[in-house]
Amino acid sequence: MTAERTARKLIAVGSGKGGVGKSTLTANLAIALARVGRKVGLVDADIYGPSQPMILGNQGQKPVAREEKLEPVPSKYGVPVLSMGHLVEPGRAIAWRGPMAGGALTQLVDAHWGDTELLLVDLPPGTGDVQLTMLQKFKPAGAVLVSTPQDLALIDAARAGQLFDQAGVPVVGLVENMAGYACPHCGEVSDPFGKGGVEEAAGRLELPFLGRIPLDLAIREGGDSGTPPAATDDPLAQPFHDIAAKLDVWIGAKS
Numbered sequence: 001m002t003a004e005r006t007a008r009k010l011i012a013v014g015s016g017k018g019g020v021g022k023s024t025l026t027a028n029l030a031i032a033l034a035r036v037g038r039k040v041g042l043v044d045a046d047i048y049g050p051s052q053p054m055i056l057g058n059q060g061q062k063p064v065a066r067e068e069k070l071e072p073v074p075s076k077y078g079v080p081v082l083s084m085g086h087l088v089e090p091g092r093a094i095a096w097r098g099p100m101a102g103g104a105l106t107q108l109v110d111a112h113w114g115d116t117e118l119l120l121v122d123l124p125p126g127t128g129d130v131q132l133t134m135l136q137k138f139k140p141a142g143a144v145l146v147s148t149p150q151d152l153a154l155i156d157a158a159r160a161g162q163l164f165d166q167a168g169v170p171v172v173g174l175v176e177n178m179a180g181y182a183c184p185h186c187g188e189v190s191d192p193f194g195k196g197g198v199e200e201a202a203g204r205l206e207l208p209f210l211g212r213i214p215l216d217l218a219i220r221e222g223g224d225s226g227t228p229p230a231a232t233d234d235p236l237a238q239p240f241h242d243i244a245a246k247l248d249v250w251i252g253a254k255s
């Protein structure tokens with residue numbers, strides 16, 4: 001069991017601010033990595049607001065426990081997942097204090113992940129209890145930070161970066177989400193959240209810039225309907241595959 005643990009790498013996907021697309025990115029990266037043959041699993045560490053069962057289209061399935069540990073729930077994209085969303089009734093509020101949330105996270109990570117070589121962990125936004133448990137107890141190999149290009153989100157992203165830094169977890173790089181919206185009627189591209197801010201911030205923080213994902217209705221619809229773009233042949237899959245390839249190279253270099 002010790003050997004199994006050392007071989008498996010955890011990559012945390014974090015953000016300073018909520019709603020910037022962390023869960024969307026995590027699911028699509030996991031699918032992209034599975035499509036190139038990686039044995040990848042996903043932990044939805046967003047204990048209070050789990051969204052992976054909906055994004056990965058396996059809502060309503062319950063994980064079974066074997067020898068007091070959970071069995072991950074399969075998804076049709078070859079990415080097994082564990083989420084509080086599989087354990088509590090949909091729509092029910094999860095009002096837990098920090099230690100309980102930390103305990104729940106432990107159950108999700110310390111599960112029967114079998115031959116899974118890579119676990120992507122979708123963190124809750126910010127720098128709270130769950131993030132600290134994640135860093136201290138499970139020490140991810142690296143962290144990917146996602147932000148929209150607006151200043152407010154970037155300040156928080158830098159703060160989240162500091163948290164990883166202080167914990168000795170290297171930041172793999174920054175991803176810009178929701179940049180450039182092409183109007184479905186006239187095709188004109190506008191930037192509701194700005195553009196390029198994350199790349200600039202990455203330069204300032206001396207961190208790699210991993211790529212940019214456009215603001216696109218199909219990404220939102222894919223998330224809501226359990227069909228993430230990375231699992232399709234849509235051109236929207238490309239940025240996710242490009243970012244996943246960079247992450248794969250980074251992990252390879254670490255091994």
Ligand SMILES: Nc1ncnc2c1ncn2[C@@H]1O[C@H](COP(=O)(O)OP(=O)(O)OP(=O)(O)O)[C@@H](O)[C@H]1O
Pocket residue numbers: 015017018019020021022023024025046049051123124125177178179213214215216217218219220221223224
């Ligand atoms: N590039 C995009 N284009 C269009 N919609 C997007 C994009 N990225 C994310 N969304 C949508 O924005 C919403 C928030 O995204 P998501 O849940 O991934 O963010 P989050 O950072 O994980 O949020 P939370 O703070 O709840 O954890 C979702 O409805 C998602 O489908």
